[in-house]
Amino acid sequence: MDKFMQAAIDEAKKGLEEGGVPIGSVIVHNGEIIGRGHNRRVQSGSPILHGEMDAFADAGRQPASVYKECVIYTTLSPCTMCSGAIELYGIPHVVVGENQTFMGAEGRLRQLGVKVDVLQDATCIDLMNTFIRNHPELWDEDIGKS
Amino acid sequence: MDKFMQAAIDEAKKGLEEGGVPIGSVIVHNGEIIGRGHNRRVQSGSPILHGEMDAFADAGRQPASVYKECVIYTTLSPCTMCSGAIELYGIPHVVVGENQTFMGAEGRLRQLGVKVDVLQDATCIDLMNTFIRNHPELWDEDIGKS
Numbered sequence: 001m002d003k004f005m006q007a008a009i010d011e012a013k014k015g016l017e018e019g020g021v022p023i024g025s026v027i028v029h030n031g032e033i034i035g036r037g038h039n040r041r042v043q044s045g046s047p048i049l050h051g052e053m054d055a056f057a058d059a060g061r062q063p064a065s066v067y068k069e070c071v072i073y074t075t076l077s078p079c080t081m082c083s084g085a086i087e088l089y090g091i092p093h094v095v096v097g098e099n100q101t102f103m104g105a106e107g108r109l110r111q112l113g114v115k116v117d118v119l120q121d122a123t124c125i126d127l128m129n130t131f132i133r134n135h136p137e138l139w140d141e142d143i144g145k146s
Numbered sequence: 147m148d149k150f151m152q153a154a155i156d157e158a159k160k161g162l163e164e165g166g167v168p169i170g171s172v173i174v175h176n177g178e179i180i181g182r183g184h185n186r187r188v189q190s191g192s193p194i195l196h197g198e199m200d201a202f203a204d205a206g207r208q209p210a211s212v213y214k215e216c217v218i219y220t221t222l223s224p225c226t227m228c229s230g231a232i233e234l235y236g237i238p239h240v241v242v243g244e245n246q247t248f249m250g251a252e253g254r255l256r257q258l259g260v261k262v263d264v265l266q267d268a269t270c271i272d273l274m275n276t277f278i279r280n281h282p283e284l285w286d287e288d289i290g291k292s
Contacts, residue, residue, distance in 0.1 A: 041207065048194065048203050048231065057194050061187065064292050084230025084251070085194065089290040105230070144235040146210050 004028050005097060005119060008073040011038040011051065012127055018043050021135075021142050022127045023051040025074040027059050027091075029066055035059025041142055050142075051075065052082035056089070067091055075124045077104035079143060087112060097124030101132060102143065150174050151243060151265060154219040157184040157197065158273055164189050167281075167288050168273045169197040171220040173205050173237075175212055181205025187288055196288075197221065198228035202235070213237055221270045223250035225289060233258060243270030247278060248289065 001009075004026055011024025015038035027035040037054025040046055049057070052074050067089040077099035078086060086094060086109060093115045099106060106116050132139045140146035147155075150172055157170025161184035173181040183200025186192055195203070198220050213235040223245035224232060232240060232255060239261045245252060252262050278285045286292035 048199050053194050080230035080233040084226035087226040
């Protein structure tokens with residue numbers, strides 16, 4: 001397992017332990033994690049703290065010169081909000097744990113020239129399948145469906 | 147002046163007084179403001195707290211049935227991140243103070259069927275023109291340009 005995807009999975013599991021949606025993310029610059037986070041909808045009562053957004057917040061204010069050398073790892077395909085943040089800050093490379101349980105705006109990112117790798121990682125898929133089965137209403141809320 | 151755009155402008159001015167980027171937003175449901183906020187890049191050191199995102203955070207967790215009846219007011223054309231949040235939560239109507247100093251992802255929103263009204267409000271334009279003249283580096287950072 002790639003150590004950065006493992007760090008994103010560790011974040012997702014931390015979120016699950018806190019009673020939250022198990023999606024995690026890390027932002028990597030020159031081989032170092034500069035931001036890490038997980039979905040905090042439940043924990044913070046926030047609709048904007050998806051895993052990727054929480055990682056951006058943790059990385060803090062960065063110049064464009066840093067963002068353009070970053071890779072963002074996320075356990076789940078990034079939704080339109082998170083993809084929009086990736087687009088805004090010009091992150092050139094996204095590594096996605098899986099897109100089987102939810103397909104985000106990957107196609108849009110690829111059209112913009114962003115490199116998107118999808119691992120279809122069994123742990124990521126299992127985390128989401130189990131969560132969606134146990135908390136369908138929370139999951140639908142997180143993606144604006146209910 | 148529409149009272150809701152006035153409330154968004156009040157938020158933008160509050161941000162300016164705090165030393166921040168003067169962009170404000172309110173989310174309105176059935177004629178009542180359910181979320182309000184302003185850009186907090188400087189105040190919170192956060193790259194994700196654009197005005198619209200701060201208003202979403204302030205509104206808290208809402209069901210899709212509420213979002214689909216909301217109007218979001220923002221003093222400036224919404225960037226890809228904020229437009230992505232508007233898309234995720236299915237907000238059907240966006241009222242924009244101005245898009246002369248910055249053109250966001252309005253076109254994308256319209257293509258998705260979102261109603262986008264642009265007021266080209268003189269106060270909104272002046273707030274941004276003055277801010278960009280005084281803090282060009284901060285503005286470029288806020289839109290991922292430097």
